[in-house]
Amino acid sequence: MTGGRKNGEWAVTAPTFVWLTLLFVIPTFLVFTIVFKPSDPYGGIGSGWTLRTLFSLGNPNYPAILWRTAWLSALTTALCLALAVPTGYCMARTDRRFRNTLLLLVIIPFMTSFLVRIFAWKVLLHPEGLIKRGLVLLGLAHSDTSLLYTPGAVLLVMVYTSLPFAILPVFAAAEKFDFHLIEAARDLGATHAGAFFRVFIPGISRALFTSVLVVLIPCLGSYVIPDVVGGPNSEMLGNKIAQRTFSDRNLPHASGLSAILTLAVLIPMVWVVLSQRKRETGGGGSILKDIV
Amino acid sequence: MADFLEIEDVSRHFRNIRAVDHVSLTVRKGEFYSLLGPSGCGKTTLLRMLAGFERPDTGRIRLDGRDITDLPPHKRTVNTIFQNYALLPHLTVRQNIAFGLQVQKKMPRKEIDEAVDRMLSLVQLESQADKKPGLLSGGQKQRVAVGRALILQPQVLLLDEPLAALDLKLRQKMLMELDLIHDQVGITFIYVTHDQGEAMSLSDRIAVMNNGRIEQVGKPAEIYEAPRSSFVAAFIGDTNFFEGQVLELVGDEYSRLNISGFADLVCFNDKKISAGNPVFLSIRPEKFHIGRNRPELSPKHNIVRGRVEDIIYLGGMTKYWVQAEGHKISITRQHSRFFLDEEPIRWNDDVWVWWHADDGFMLERYSEADENLVSLPPDASGTAETAQ
Ligand SMILES: Nc1ncnc2c1ncn2[C@@H]1O[C@H](COP(=O)(O)OP(=O)(O)O)[C@@H](O)[C@H]1O
Ligand SMILES: [Mg+2]
Numbered sequence: 001m002t003g004g005r006k007n008g009e010w011a012v013t014a015p016t017f018v019w020l021t022l023l024f025v026i027p028t029f030l031v032f033t034i035v036f037k038p039s040d041p042y043g044g045i046g047s048g049w050t051l052r053t054l055f056s057l058g059n060p061n062y063p064a065i066l067w068r069t070a071w072l073s074a075l076t077t078a079l080c081l082a083l084a085v086p087t088g089y090c091m092a093r094t095d096r097r098f099r100n101t102l103l104l105l106v107i108i109p110f111m112t113s114f115l116v117r118i119f120a121w122k123v124l125l126h127p128e129g130l131i132k133r134g135l136v137l138l139g140l141a142h143s144d145t146s147l148l149y150t151p152g153a154v155l156l157v158m159v160y161t162s163l164p165f166a167i168l169p170v171f172a173a174a175e176k177f178d179f180h181l182i183e184a185a186r187d188l189g190a191t192h193a194g195a196f197f198r199v200f201i202p203g204i205s206r207a208l209f210t211s212v213l214v215v216l217i218p219c220l221g222s223y224v225i226p227d228v229v230g231g232p233n234s235e236m237l238g239n240k241i242a243q244r245t246f247s248d249r250n251l252p253h254a255s256g257l258s259a260i261l262t263l264a265v266l267i268p269m270v271w272v273v274l275s276q277r278k279r280e281t282g283g284g285g286s287i288l289k290d291i292v
Numbered sequence: 293m294a295d296f297l298e299i300e301d302v303s304r305h306f307r308n309i310r311a312v313d314h315v316s317l318t319v320r321k322g323e324f325y326s327l328l329g330p331s332g333c334g335k336t337t338l339l340r341m342l343a344g345f346e347r348p349d350t351g352r353i354r355l356d357g358r359d360i361t362d363l364p365p366h367k368r369t370v371n372t373i374f375q376n377y378a379l380l381p382h383l384t385v386r387q388n389i390a391f392g393l394q395v396q397k398k399m400p401r402k403e404i405d406e407a408v409d410r411m412l413s414l415v416q417l418e419s420q421a422d423k424k425p426g427l428l429s430g431g432q433k434q435r436v437a438v439g440r441a442l443i444l445q446p447q448v449l450l451l452d453e454p455l456a457a458l459d460l461k462l463r464q465k466m467l468m469e470l471d472l473i474h475d476q477v478g479i480t481f482i483y484v485t486h487d488q489g490e491a492m493s494l495s496d497r498i499a500v501m502n503n504g505r506i507e508q509v510g511k512p513a514e515i516y517e518a519p520r521s522s523f524v525a526a527f528i529g530d531t532n533f534f535e536g537q538v539l540e541l542v543g544d545e546y547s548r549l550n551i552s553g554f555a556d557l558v559c560f561n562d563k564k565i566s567a568g569n570p571v572f573l574s575i576r577p578e579k580f581h582i583g584r585n586r587p588e589l590s591p592k593h594n595i596v597r598g599r600v601e602d603i604i605y606l607g608g609m610t611k612y613w614v615q616a617e618g619h620k621i622s623i624t625r626q627h628s629r630f631f632l633d634e635e636p637i638r639w640n641d642d643v644w645v646w647w648h649a650d651d652g653f654m655l656e657r658y659s660e661a662d663e664n665l666v667s668l669p670p671d672a673s674g675t676a677e678t679a680q
Binding site for chain 1: 343344345364365366371372374376378379380381382391392395396440441444
């Protein structure tokens with residue numbers, strides 16, 4: 001009601017607002033605008049407006065790539081969660097002294113460059129690499145099959161690079177989780193598994209959502225991993241965007257692909273947040289508050 | 293009545309702590325049974341073994357003739373009200389109460405709904421049914437916890453300090469509600485508390501625990517009037533300890549004692565401790581009489597002379613500390629009526645202190661550590677605390 005209070009609220013939210021505007025709203029807006037600009041032959045942006053780029057996005061190769069991007073990312077996310085939930089649960093239940101060591105083990109990969117780690121996988125998966133030879137030795141793979149340059153390799157390395165990002169939120173929530181609730185559920189007749197799925201999982205649901213976001217979104221845009229360990233049949237949207245930018249030097253086209261990606265993330269997210277807000281009229285803020 | 297729940301020689305240790313140390317108890321069907329003891333004495337651990345969350349190192353637990361020692365929690369017909377209630381925060385009150393029936397899939401949905409409705413009305417939460425636990429008051433949370441357990445019709449309901457989180461007024465109200473619920477449902481209650489008042493007012497029987505062991509089991513009045521150990525005497529209510537020696541037996545039930553400084557005293561001696569043996573005597577503060585004039589007394593009375601060192605007026609009663617022949621005696625007197633013409637007892641007055649032989653109780657076990665549980669006069673309590 002009073003102006004003073006309004007001003008106070010403004011002061012509190014202003015930094016977030018400025019940050020979002022500078023780093024998210026303006027760049028996104030630029031990307032969406034460039035789609036309607038002609039490209040110029042030198043890789044820049046021409047003057048005037050055109051819808052040509054928009055039509056050229058109907059390239060018949062794209063649906064397959066889009067689909068692959070979607071399922072590889074979704075599968076990566078699912079696998080990461082499936083690994084992160086039990087890991088986080090066990091970490092939270094281990095002795096406090098040992099817990100920090102486990103946490104360190106999860107974080108250690110971050111101390112090596114992302115690129116180096118991906119190239120290390122390339123070495124491991126190489127036809128002459130350790131894993132391939134091991135599998136052949138055990139009779140699990142034929143010496144002719146290739147591990148590298150397949151969607152499987154992309155999936156493996158994406159799971160590997162994303163896993164810590166999925167574990168950390170789950171662990172943070174599990175550490176705060178009141179394990180007496182599990183006992184209460186057991187007391188009321190739930191089995192081990194019943195208590196886990198009916199009490200623990202809902203109890204860390206926000207962290208699960210966070211994990212999904214921090215894994216899924218980078219995966220959708222990933223291009224280094226499919227570029228290094230993937231082949232032509234494991235190309236993702238990120239590779240196409242890179243190709244349009246660096247090889248074809250067609251910025252409007254690259255922007256068009258980026259816009260598709262942005263919308264693909266933004267629309268479901270807005271929908272989830274809105275439906276969440278509708279459901280949670282009673283307590284707590286929106287999930288996004290935890291993340292932002 | 294036959295023993296319903298039998299705890300036989302049960303122990304549980306954590307590293308070098310003996311949390312529960314060879315405990316044997318039997319609880320009757322429908323009984324309101326309390327485990328009373330100071331914090332850390334092993335009450336929760338014992339309860340958790342009954343619920344199935346801890347496995348005993350030794351001993352067996354039998355319920356209604358069946359050995360349940362190795363049964364997992366979800367297979368026991370025993371439910372718990374946890375110390376912090378442990379309500380499921382993502383479920384509404386209604387869903388919390390329905391939880392047990394739902395996971396056990398014992399009945400169709402419609403019947404579950406009906407049972408939940410009945411339970412909501414029993415614990416008076418109909419109007420809160422769709423709220424999440426986070427929005428409830430302490431008393432309401434407690435009622436959800438009770439309803440959630442009772443809906444499963446357990447054979448035994450375990451309550452771990454259910455009132456500890458509530459403030460005093462609410463505690464008294466919930467105390468009466470619990471008593472009422474116990475009368476209505478007729479389920480065996482095992483009630484853990486460190487509050488003697490709660491245990492005294494609710495229980496059919498009380499087991500007093502200390503350091504993982506059972507000190508004494510009995511009806512509230514037995515525990516209070518006939519404590520067997522110095523711990524029970526000092527932990528439940530307040531008391532005075534006197535160390536002495538039996539001089540001779542007098543008749544069947546009495547003996548003459550020598551307590552340093554006092555002339556020979558006569559004391560009830562149902563345990564027939566023979567002459568020459570040391571004894572420890574416990575006398576409750578309210579058993580003493582105090583007066584400025586020496587009254588006419590029967591031979592079954594003892595009387596000593598002393599000087600008042602401290603007086604605390606407590607409204608309903610007054611507490612006196614009297615120094616008598618090297619003993620500091622704490623005395624409480626109720627005021628039945630206030631006589632204007634009577635000159636009240638004041639500091640440093642010389643007084644007579646007397647008591648009936650039946651009001652002194654000889655202890656079977658005495659430990660000096662229990663002296664710390666006895667209340668001290670205000671000036672002395674400060675030094676006692678720093679000495680600990
Ligand atoms: N899980 C545990 N690990 C180690 N020590 C424990 C554990 N549970 C209880 N204890 C110890 O056992 C003793 C009894 O504890 P508890 O049963 O909780 O007592 P109470 O409920 O009477 O306060 C205490 O000394 C406590 O520290
Ligand atoms: Mg306890």
